[in-house]
Each structure stands twice: as C-alpha cells, then as structure tokens.
Amino acid sequence: MDAPANVARVSNKAEFLQDSAAAELASPGDAGTARRRRWLPEGGLAVALGDASAPDWTRPAPNAAGYRRDALGAVVLTLVGLLSLALTESYAGVTDGAQRWWGYAIVGAVTIPLTWRRKHPVVVLIFTTVAFIGSAYINMMAIAQLSTQVAYFASVYAAVAWSRSREVAAIVVVMLALVIGTWLVIDLTISSSYSEYVEQLGNGTGPFDAVTAYAVYSILVHLAFFGGAVFAGRASWRSALRQDQIQEQADTIASQSQQLARRAVIEERLRIARELHDVVAHHVSAIGVQAGAARKILTRDTGLAEEALRTVEESSRQAVTETRQLLGVLREEGQEPSAFGTDGVGDLQRLVQDYADRGLSVTLGLAVDDDVDLARLPPALGLSVYRCVQESLANVLRHSTGRDVSVVLRTVDEHAFKILELEVLDRGRPREDTSGTGFGLIGLKERAQLHGGTCETGPRTPGPGWRVRSRFPLLDYGDAPGAAEDTAVPAARQHVPGASGVEGS
Structure with a gap:
C-alpha cells in the first residue's frame, strides 16, 4: 500500500515534544551538585x-x-x-x-x-x-x-x-x-x-x-x-x-511558552499536511487512474473512455473546490481542527459511492450498539473517521490489484468505555508500478492519536490483502453540535448489505 509491510508505529508527537522541552529546560548542573562541607549543624x-527552600543558593x-x-x-x-x-x-x-x-x-x-x-x-x-x-x-x-x-x-x-x-x-x-x-x-x-x-x-x-x-x-x-x-x-x-x-x-x-508555541506550529503544520493529503491526494490519484484507463480504451470503447474522462473532470473540480475551502479556513483565525472539513460518518455512503464510480466495489458495514448514536459524534471525531476511510480507499485504488473492499464500522466494549473501531480490508496484492511516500499511513495514525486512539496497518493474515484498523475511544460526548444534520447514517445502515456481519481480519 503506502508503506512496506512491516510499518513501525509512529511515536506520539506530543510525547516527543514534551521530552524535547524537558531536555531543553533541564539544567546542566542537575546531574549532581557538589556537597559543601557543613561547619554548623543543619x-x-x-x-x-538563609532559606530552607534554597539551601545552596549563592547571591x-x-x-x-x-x-x-x-x-x-x-x-x-x-x-x-x-x-x-x-x-x-x-x-x-x-x-x-x-x-x-x-x-x-x-x-x-x-x-x-x-x-x-x-x-x-x-x-x-x-x-x-x-x-x-x-x-x-x-x-x-x-x-x-x-x-x-x-x-x-x-x-x-x-x-x-x-x-x-x-x-x-x-x-x-x-x-x-x-x-x-x-x-x-x-x-x-x-x-x-x-x-x-x-x-x-x-x-x-x-x-x-x-x-x-x-x-x-x-x-x-x-x-x-x-x-x-x-x-x-x-x-x-x-x-x-x-x-x-x-x-x-x-x-x-x-x-x-516558546515550547508550546513551537508545538502548536508543528501540530498546525501536521494538521494542514494531513488535510492537504486527504483533500487533494485521493482526487489526483483518481484522475491518474481514470486518465490512464481512458487512454487505453479510447480507440476501442469511446463510451467507457468518455465516462472515464467525465470522472477526471469531476475529480479535478472537486479537488479545486475543496482546496479553496481549505485555504479559506487557513486564512481565518480561531478555527478548530474540525473546521478543515464538515464531512463526517454520515457522509461515508456518499464516499463509498464516489469510489464505486472509480472502479472499486466497496461494501460498507455498520455494527454499532443501539446505545451509540453516530449522529452525535463530535465533528472532529466524525471528520477523522471519514478521512481514515477516504485515505484507505485511495490507497487501495493506487496501490492494490484488488477492487473488492470491505469497510466496517463497529463498536467494541473495552473496560469502562466503548471503542469505535474502523476496519478497511481488501484482497489485492501490491502493485509493482506504484510507490508511496508513507505520509498517508502516518496521517492515519496521527488522526487516531488525536482522539486517544490507535491505528494498525499491515498485510492481512492469511493474505493476500491489506488491513487498516483504527480504534477511537468513545467518551461521554453528549450532544455534539450539528449532530442532527448527520441523517445519512441510519439510511446507510438500512441500505448496506451485510451490516451485521462483515468479514474481519
């Protein structure tokens, strides 16, 4: 897919920055203070x-x-x-x-x-x-x-x-x-x-x-x-x-304060990089695939070639529109991470249909407990789930020979809270004519870490195929803003075959 089979987990950047800040703030003399001879009893x-709080201080x-x-x-x-x-x-x-x-x-x-x-x-x-x-x-x-x-x-x-x-x-x-x-x-x-x-x-x-x-x-x-x-x-x-x-x-x-400012800049750059990758990359990859298909069948089947070119046109327009939206958000102050997009779990059916038009056969399954209302997910969490599915499908389209993809969104009881688990599976083999930078897999893991979760990527066992499993803790999220608008989730639950039992890993 987007990286070698044995992909090492990306370390939490917040812990890295905290350790760096602690290393910079540590005093060079902390390794050991020479004990002075005491002439008077303590x-x-x-x-x-003097002062008991600073017995060794020198004016x-x-x-x-x-x-x-x-x-x-x-x-x-x-x-x-x-x-x-x-x-x-x-x-x-x-x-x-x-x-x-x-x-x-x-x-x-x-x-x-x-x-x-x-x-x-x-x-x-x-x-x-x-x-x-x-x-x-x-x-x-x-x-x-x-x-x-x-x-x-x-x-x-x-x-x-x-x-x-x-x-x-x-x-x-x-x-x-x-x-x-x-x-x-x-x-x-x-x-x-x-x-x-x-x-x-x-x-x-x-x-x-x-x-x-x-x-x-x-x-x-x-x-x-x-x-x-x-x-x-x-x-x-x-x-x-x-x-x-x-x-x-x-x-x-x-x-x-300087450490926090640097951390904020780094996190902002990483968030922008993820959004640019997710917004632009999957459209560009679709354009490349459809343009290549149109070139091969142009002389044999003009109807299919015309449909492929129409997909190229739509993808390019969507890429331009979403890029403009992203740039508009970047120019505004005080935007939260969720402001980079309004997509959520309720838009997964539309996303699946979009990739079905590009040649993938995607099965979307929902196995969510009745006491969990996906429409009430926080917008930031819903956007992260959406982007993870989007990136996973884009990777299949770019790097896999398979065209059958299974997307499952389920809840799992773990300890005192529930886990929202997303699993994307395909049965294809890696294509030899593609190469990736690994940024997509890094973005998947970072999105899970933003919400205290984890993301595992690697080959399926037994193969062939590739698996992406992201886990997001479901805390007491209450009434999320705009939850009433995510009305597509129940509809997706009704129209997706095999929602109650989808193949696992």
Whole structure:
C-alpha cells in the first residue's frame, strides 16, 4: 500500500515534544551538585539567616557599576567622617596632636574598606571590627562620629547580606557576638573606662546606680545596633533570593511558552499536511487512474473512455473546490481542527459511492450498539473517521490489484468505555508500478492519536490483502453540535448489505 509491510508505529508527537522541552529546560548542573562541607549543624543559625527552600543558593555578585557605586559611597563617607571629626575637635578640643591624627586614620580605616564590602564582605568586617574596637582605646571621638557608626553598621550588614555561603554568614555572626560580648565584659568588669566615663558625667538623679544603668544602656544599644545590622542583611539576602526565584520562574514560563508555541506550529503544520493529503491526494490519484484507463480504451470503447474522462473532470473540480475551502479556513483565525472539513460518518455512503464510480466495489458495514448514536459524534471525531476511510480507499485504488473492499464500522466494549473501531480490508496484492511516500499511513495514525486512539496497518493474515484498523475511544460526548444534520447514517445502515456481519481480519 503506502508503506512496506512491516510499518513501525509512529511515536506520539506530543510525547516527543514534551521530552524535547524537558531536555531543553533541564539544567546542566542537575546531574549532581557538589556537597559543601557543613561547619554548623543543619537547622541552626545558618538556616535562620538563609532559606530552607534554597539551601545552596549563592547571591550573584554585583556588576562593575555596582562596585563603582560602592567605591563612590566609601569616598563620600570618608570625607564626611574626616570633616565631622575635624569640626568636633575644633569645638571640643579634647585631643592632642597625636590622638588627632590617629582619629583621622581610624575614620579612614572604618570607611574606606566599604569599597570592597560586597566583593570581600567578611574580610572588610574583620578589618573594620579591629579598627572600631581599637578606636575606643586610641581616640574615642573617632568612634563616636556618625559616619563611623554608619560605616561599621554597613560592614556588618554586608557580611550577612553578601557572604557567598550561609554557613560563613552564621560563623561571622557568632564570632562577632563573641568579640563584642567579650569587649563589653572586659570594659565592665576589668577595665575602669566605664566608671571613669560615668564620673565625668556627674551624679545622676535616676532610680538606678549610675554605672549599672550605663552598662545596661550600653548593652541594649549594642544589641540594637548589631542585631539591626544582622536582620537587615538577612532581609536583603532573602529579598535577592525571592527576586532570583521570580526571575527563574519567569524564564521557565517564557521557555515553556516558546515550547508550546513551537508545538502548536508543528501540530498546525501536521494538521494542514494531513488535510492537504486527504483533500487533494485521493482526487489526483483518481484522475491518474481514470486518465490512464481512458487512454487505453479510447480507440476501442469511446463510451467507457468518455465516462472515464467525465470522472477526471469531476475529480479535478472537486479537488479545486475543496482546496479553496481549505485555504479559506487557513486564512481565518480561531478555527478548530474540525473546521478543515464538515464531512463526517454520515457522509461515508456518499464516499463509498464516489469510489464505486472509480472502479472499486466497496461494501460498507455498520455494527454499532443501539446505545451509540453516530449522529452525535463530535465533528472532529466524525471528520477523522471519514478521512481514515477516504485515505484507505485511495490507497487501495493506487496501490492494490484488488477492487473488492470491505469497510466496517463497529463498536467494541473495552473496560469502562466503548471503542469505535474502523476496519478497511481488501484482497489485492501490491502493485509493482506504484510507490508511496508513507505520509498517508502516518496521517492515519496521527488522526487516531488525536482522539486517544490507535491505528494498525499491515498485510492481512492469511493474505493476500491489506488491513487498516483504527480504534477511537468513545467518551461521554453528549450532544455534539450539528449532530442532527448527520441523517445519512441510519439510511446507510438500512441500505448496506451485510451490516451485521462483515468479514474481519
């Protein structure tokens, strides 16, 4: 017929496209993620600073413009800090020359490293912490400047927000808490700096002891300062994670949309190819057969030759008409697959008669259960059944030596639903003077797959002959639009001989 005897089944194109989309969307790193060494127990501070939904996520580093903004901000903050310290010393006058220059150096040591706060956040925090604590013993006025306080807050914030690993961020927070806590304990218990500072303030009038009150106040200020920096850094890191996840979802949706668009284009092209093949091919094949017959009998039987030429004329006109209808549908938007044709099961008798006029002896048999009304079939399913019969008869006309064809449409109970089974049989042998592309058989199987069915094609056993068997699941289709117009089905049932028992395979 249209392909060799052992024709392989065509794989479902939807599954193929889905597998292709999954392969394209798969990440190259999905094969295996290297396990990082865990320095802290899982579920602890590292998880609190991170997010359980993305334990291995790393925040992307800023671009060159971001680093330039960091450098500019550090320069501005340094200049403001130096000016602020100079103004304070000018009206307070509590430092000598050596302390003054040490104060300027400390301001620069705390503010200038902010240039690299997002590139090397942990190193910057360590450096600024040493400078910040050292300032308390060298030049207290330098550490009291607002610019210095802001710079150190920014370094703590950056260490939590921009550390490449949540474990590293957790270690930084723990170590910072230990260092600051130790510093406060030393100042409160060993050093006399707190008591000396309180004595300079004079006698207080509040309900608490002056040294104790100032110690508690200092602890609360440090907790608010460092806790605020840590929580702000954590919020920044999580915000970046959410933005990255949203962007990833948007990219995935865009990629899937492209896959769906490509799938829709492919399905549309396949549907157009099937319709062009079914609409044009059987008319052209009939024209070829009838024209060849007319040429052979032209001198011997002019009556038969004239009838053959009349068939050629009718087939060519039908081909042109149906092609124009198809092109008109293609130019309109929003057309469903069934819009490519209005033929259905009710038109099978006319189709059989059409091929009988071309030289085939076709027997149409219907063996359908009483509870199945073929007039209520969905238009798309009815068109697919019609096209399958049309293609099968066209193949017999083109590729078989036989002229007796049996077309049977029956219902079969299978599991919880019924199957509409179409079987087309002939007893001829393959003609040696024809060749096919195989597109017709592919179209048969694709039409069955569109409705969740299957199609089997191959030689009859025992032969000779060829068999096409298509199976369509009959779901709960209800009242199909235009079902009342398919009134030819009951008539076909009444006028077709042997409808109740037709030869099977």
